[in-house]
Amino acid sequence: MSVFSVPAADVRDADDWQFLLVKSKAMLNNLIGLRFYAALWVFLYHFFPVYTDLPKVDLLEVGYLGVDVFFVLSGFILTYVYYGKFFVNKISIKDYYNFIIKRFAKIYPLHFILTLIFIPLLFVGKYVFHQDALKVYPNTLINNFLLIHAWGTTSHYSWNFPSWSISAEWFAYLFLFAPAAFIYRKSRLVFFIVCVVILGAFMWKWIKIPEFTMDRYTMNGLPRIIPEFLLGVLAGLLKLKVILNKKMASFIFMLALLFLSLFFYQRFYFQQLCIFGFAAIIFALSYDTYFNKLFGSRQLIYLGNISYAFYLTQFLSLIIYEQVYRLLFSKLTTEYIVILQFLIAFSINFIMASSAYRYIEEPVRLYLVKKLSRNKINR
Numbered sequence: 001m002s003v004f005s006v007p008a009a010d011v012r013d014a015d016d017w018q019f020l021l022v023k024s025k026a027m028l029n030n031l032i033g034l035r036f037y038a039a040l041w042v043f044l045y046h047f048f049p050v051y052t053d054l055p056k057v058d059l060l061e062v063g064y065l066g067v068d069v070f071f072v073l074s075g076f077i078l079t080y081v082y083y084g085k086f087f088v089n090k091i092s093i094k095d096y097y098n099f100i101i102k103r104f105a106k107i108y109p110l111h112f113i114l115t116l117i118f119i120p121l122l123f124v125g126k127y128v129f130h131q132d133a134l135k136v137y138p139n140t141l142i143n144n145f146l147l148i149h150a151w152g153t154t155s156h157y158s159w160n161f162p163s164w165s166i167s168a169e170w171f172a173y174l175f176l177f178a179p180a181a182f183i184y185r186k187s188r189l190v191f192f193i194v195c196v197v198i199l200g201a202f203m204w205k206w207i208k209i210p211e212f213t214m215d216r217y218t219m220n221g222l223p224r225i226i227p228e229f230l231l232g233v234l235a236g237l238l239k240l241k242v243i244l245n246k247k248m249a250s251f252i253f254m255l256a257l258l259f260l261s262l263f264f265y266q267r268f269y270f271q272q273l274c275i276f277g278f279a280a281i282i283f284a285l286s287y288d289t290y291f292n293k294l295f296g297s298r299q300l301i302y303l304g305n306i307s308y309a310f311y312l313t314q315f316l317s318l319i320i321y322e323q324v325y326r327l328l329f330s331k332l333t334t335e336y337i338v339i340l341q342f343l344i345a346f347s348i349n350f351i352m353a354s355s356a357y358r359y360i361e362e363p364v365r366l367y368l369v370k371k372l373s374r375n376k377i378n379r
Contacts, residue, residue, distance in 0.1 A: 030285035032304030033295030035073065039307040041066035042162070043314050047345055051318070052338050064215040065274060067165045070311075071225050072278045074169060075232020076239070076286070078177055083240055086181035096178055098373050103173045105368035107166050108147065110312055110361050115144050117316065118159045150221030161315055168221030172229045180233055195230050202227040206272040213271055228275050235279045239286050249287035256280035309361055310353035317349035324348065 045063025048054050079087070085095045122136050137158040143149040144159050150167035157164050184191040202223065206212050214224065244252070260277040263270060285295060294300075303310070325344060 029296030029301055030289070030292060031073065031077065031282065031295075032307075033297070033300040034069070034282065034285055034304075036300060036303040036307045036310070037295075038066040038069035038073070039311040041069075042311060043346075043349060046314060046318065047342065051321070051345065052341055054338050062213075062271070065271075065278075068214060068224070068228055068275055069278050069282075070165065071168070071172075071228035072232040072235070072275060073282055074172065075177075075229040075234075076236040076279075076282050077232075079233045079236025080239060080286075082177075082181070083236075086178065087184050087237075090185070091178055091182060094374055099178075100173060101372045102369055103170075105365040105372070106361075107169065107308070109364040109368070110309060110356055111147065111160070111163050111166055112145070113360060114160045114312060114316065115141075115163070121316075121319070122159065152222060160312065162312055164221050165225075166312070168225035171222060172225050176226065176229055177233075180230065184237075192234075195234055198230055199227050203272060207270065214274075231275055231279050232282070235283045239283060244284075244287045246288050246290065249284045250289040250291065252280060253284035253289055253291060256284060306350075306353045306357040309356040310349060313352045313356055314349055317352050318345060320352075321345040321348050 041063040043063075044060050045066070048057070048060050054060075082099065085091070086099075119141070122134055125134050135156070135158050137154070137156045140149055140154045140156055140158055143153050144163065144167075147163075147167045147170045149157065150164040151171055180191070180195075183194060256277050259280070260274060263274055263277075285291075321344060325341065329340065329344070
C-alpha cells in the first residue's frame with residue numbers, strides 16, 4: 001500500500017468526511033485539503049517562533065487562527081451531513097445518540113492516549129530533570145480526561161495543550177448542534193435572528209478590545225467555538241440552498257483571500273473579522289473550483305485524513321524534535337539551518353500522525369462506532 005493511499009469509503013461505518021464522498025467528491029477533496037493546511041498553519045505557529053531564529057513573519061505568528069478554520073469548518077460539515085436528520089426531520093434519540101457516538105469515537109481515543117503519555121512525560125521532566133519551564137497542574141487532569149478543560153472549568157491548560165480545542169469541539173457537539181437544528185426546524189426566522197444576535201454580540205465585544213487577537217482573549221474555548229461553529233452552520237445552510245458554477249466559486253475564493261490579506265497586513269487589525277473570510281473560503285471550496293489541484297491531490301487528501309492526528313500530536317513531536325536536533329544536528333552550521341530544522345520537525349510529526357491515524361485513530365473509531373451505535377432506540 002502506498003504511503004499516500006486513501007482508503008475507500010464505507011458509508012455504514014464512515015465518519016462525516018467519508019459520507020461526503022458519496023455526495024460530492026470535489027467538495028470532500030477540497031475541504032480535506034483545507035483541513036491539512038489549517039493544521040499545518042498551527043504547527044508552523046508553534047514551531048518557528050520557538051525553535052528557530054527566523055525573523056518574525058506575520059503569517060506565521062497568527063497561525064493560531066488555523067483553529068478558527070477548524071471551528072467554522074466543523075459547523076459547516078456537520079450541517080451539510082446531518083441536514084436531513086436534524087434540520088428537516090424531528091431529531092430522534094437514536095439519531096442524536098449515534099451522532100454523539102460517532103463524534104466521540106473520532107476525537108476521544110487519541111486524546112485519551114496522548115493524555116496518558118503526557119502524565120509521566122511532564123512529571124519526569126519537571127521533577128526528575130528539573131525543567132522548571134514545564135507547567136504541571138495535577139488538579140486539571142480529570143477535566144482533561146472528561147474533555148471539559150476548555151469549558152471554563154480551569155484557568156490552566158496543561159498536559160497535551162492543543163487538546164483545548166478538542167474540548168471546545170466536544171461542547172459544540174453536545175450543546176450547540178442539536179439545539180441549533182431544533183430552533184431552525186421550528187422557525188427559520190428565529191434561528192437566523194439568534195445566530196445574528198450571538199455573532200453580533202461577540203463581534204461587538206471583541207471589537208471594543210484594543211489590539212484584540214483570537215489567541216489572547218479567547219483562550220477559554222467557549223467564546224471562540226460558539227460564534228465560529230454557528231457561523232459554519234449558517235455557511236452550511238447556504239451551501240444547501242445555493243448552486244454555484246466553477247467560475248463563481250473560484251471568484252468567491254479569491255475574494256475571500258483578498259479580504260483576509262487586508263488583515264494579514266500590519267499584524268491583523270480587526271482580527272476577529274477573519275472568521276468571515278474563513279467561512280467564505282470554506283463555502284467556495286465546497287464547490288468545484290479552479291483551485292482543486294491545490295487542495296484535492298492524492299497527497300493532500302492523505303494529509304487531510306491525518307490532520308487531526310497531526311494537530312493533536314504536535315507537542316509530543318516537538319518534544320522529540322528537541323532531543324533529536326540537540327543530539328544530532330545542534331553543531332551543524334549551514335545557511336539552510338532553518339529549512340533543516342523544519343524538515344526534521346515536520347517529518348517527526350508526520351510519522352507520528354500517520355502512525356496514530358493508522359493504528360489508533362481509525363481502527364478504534366471504527367470499533368467504537370460498530371460496538372456502540374444503536375439501530376433501534378425508542379424515541
